[in-house]
Amino acid sequence: MRALTLVKERQLEVLEVPPPPAPQAGEVQIRVRAVALNHIDVWGYRGMAFAKRKLPLVVGAEASGEIASVGPGVTRFKVGQPVVMYGALTCGTCPACREGRDNLCENVGGIMGFHIDGFARELLNMSERLVIPVPEGVSARDAACAPIAFSTVQHMLFDNAKLQPGESILVHAGGSGIGTVAIMMAKAIGCTVITTVGDDSKIERVKALGADHAINYRKDRFEGEVRKLTKKKGVDVVFEHVGADTFNGSLLVLKRGGRLVTCGSTSGPTTTINLMQLFQQQYRIFGSFGASIRNIAESLDKMAAGMKPIIDTETPISNVAAALARMESRQIFGKIIVSF
Incomplete structure (x- = not known):
């Protein structure tokens, strides 16, 4: 064979x-x-x-x-x-x-x-x-x-970040395999979705998936754009999988008490963070790797219901x-x- x-x-x-x-x-x-x-x-x-x-x-x-x-x-x-x-x-x-x-x-x-x-x-x-x-x-x-792309997002958003209907979320790299899934899953429960992309050609495509706002991070600093879009309040959740290039900026765009969930480090595995910012803003940071068998079954059910x-x-x-x-x-x- x-x-x-x-x-x-x-x-x-x-x-x-x-x-x-x-x-x-x-x-x-x-x-x-x-x-x-x-x-x-x-x-x-x-x-x-x-x-x-x-x-x-x-x-x-x-x-x-x-x-x-x-x-x-x-x-x-x-x-x-x-x-x-x-x-x-x-x-x-x-x-x-x-x-x-x-x-x-x-x-x-x-x-x-x-x-x-x-x-x-x-x-x-x-x-x-x-x-x-x-x-x-x-x-x-x-x-x-389903076994990685969908279930990883299912585990990140709902088991770890506990994303709730009506919350706001920043999804990094919205055109990636898991980024596209995160946009769809968050929008399906009525969240306000902001996403980053690296090319203008992807902006309309992520909006077609449900993103309310798309930021070309190669042209604009996503930190400033997210603060403008949220009237300086920040987002409830950041879906992070880029790594060193975006991690600290991701913390900056969180609300007080906001949650960051991360599963990747494609731009680099190490960074430094401001510990005073971490505890004063009461951020919650979740590391997420893979998913459970239950998450895979949940993902397949979402596919069967029409989320492709x-x-x-x-x-x-x-x-x-x-x-x-x-x-x-x-x-x-x-x-x-x-x-x-």
Whole structure:
């Protein structure tokens, strides 16, 4: 079978590899249909793995597929059923896993496609515990965006930031995969949405998703523009995933008692903050990584109800290097999907 494999830093090849064995008890075998790219794929492609890994490595951290076969004792799934897969090998037995906080697993075996072989292969076996059914009416292409893009935003906005109807929110990088989702999810509950973009061509596109205001951060300082738009009050929530370039500005545009939730650092992982500002303004800062299996199911339900991911590009597996280069250029609007 084919597997998209990182053979060395910045070199991907489609290799022929042996197919997996028949699934064991409690396992299902999945035929992968679509893989969605994320910045974690770019990090892995550049060699930025924050744990030991061995190359060659099958890439892909987010994907959808269908059940090809089931092992003994599997009752939740049947052959041909569309599914998505959880992107980390969690233990299922630690307190966090038992409480449904899968992304806080104490014994995680690694992130698929980053530390261990990922989803960009035609067949793989997984524990049925880590597989989520896809509702009727959700395509394989759209479903591939649920395990990271949609569920990460679901976890950030509602589990962590506790975003409420009618609040105001600043969404950074509104044209990105998670930025587009954050705009849609926030607008769906009646929030006032301000977003930043890096190109004027994206302004009308983010407004079409529901953004009330769009700021080209390459032309205008977003801090000043947000203060003007909110009459110097600031926003209730900042959706942060850019990192060092925007972090302190993001704190400046928060209301007193406002919440900042962050899941990324594409512009750099380190910054300094004014601690007096932090405690005097009573800011609440939430770090957010990944999501729970529950968040993925919630995201799929939103897709089934009509909230569809924005797709920038669909490309065959043979052209994935160009797709990753497009992600690095920051010219994308939405998600890139690799199909088998």
